[in-house]
Amino acid sequence: MSASLGTGVFVLSxxxxxxxxxxxxxxxxxxxxxxxEQDNVIDGFVTFYLKEADPHINTAHGHVVSYWDGSAHYLMYLLMIAAITWGDSYRVIGLYWVGSFLMQTIVYILGNAVGKYGTQVGFFFIPQMLYIFVSVWACFRVFSQPSARDTQSTDILNTVRKNLLHRPLDLVFIICLLLAFMFCVFRGLIALDWSCKWCHDYTQQYEPYLKDPSAYPKIQMLVSMLYSGPYYIIALYGLLVPGCEWMPDLSLVHSGALAQAQFSYIGASLHTRTPFSYRVPVSSQLVFLLVNLLYTLVPQALCYRCCTQPEFFLRPTAEKKED
Incomplete structure (x- = not known):
């Protein structure tokens, strides 16, 4: 993004x-x-920018993030524009974008600060920060959108009265969340260089990209541990205790964040711009993809359950009036 475009974003916002x-x-x-252009599919469109931009854009992480922004974020923006044009609420897709944007931004800033490219930040870093500040303002605008959930009180009461054994889907989600929490913490400990044989063997065989000197994968895992770890605990509480009205919104933000994080991490782990010694070995790629895709799908499935069947997380109108 050029300086002029960044200024335009600020004015229009x-x-x-x-x-x-x-x-x-x-x-x-x-x-x-x-x-x-980095993949040589096209040529000559942004050659100057690729030479003068921050080194981040030429790393495997920056490359994959460009694809995410050009596809997933592009679709989200179009959906939000359509919703606003038709007078509908864009809160749901907006919250998903908030999670994705925040995860991308945190890893970008911290990775630039502590990675090997930290001393090579150029002029284009300024419009990037301007873009981030405006986007944070847009995030607050998304949160200010009213929630549109129309559920009958009888449906809420009937759902709330069911214990966990009568909600088999939620029981499955609880088991999946526990496994996801352990996997999240495990990779966070690897990023912290925990001296454990399991960590060393796992890194060597399945995810050597965690040791990439660019620091983006390490920051990604640490942010995920500090962000996703507490979320999994809170989500367990939300699935056990009825009336947690924040659960659908929180699941939207987290699922967007994890989708962006996993897309970037999986793509960069396999990308040819990643040095060969840090790439996933060919013999381990199937296991690597299976584990990471399952880890990615758990929050997406939970988000879908929370947004399409929110009765357990809502409180009857009478209770709200009493409060």
């Missing part, structure tokens, strides 16, 4: 949210062009 997302959609297309 002060006037109209739909125009802001339209500009973001355009910038997503720019990121897609960057990724395609």
């Amino acid at each position: 002060l006037t109209s949210i739909p125009i802001l997302y339209a500009v973001y959609a355009f910038l997503s297309v720019v990121n897609l062009i960057i990724a395609l």
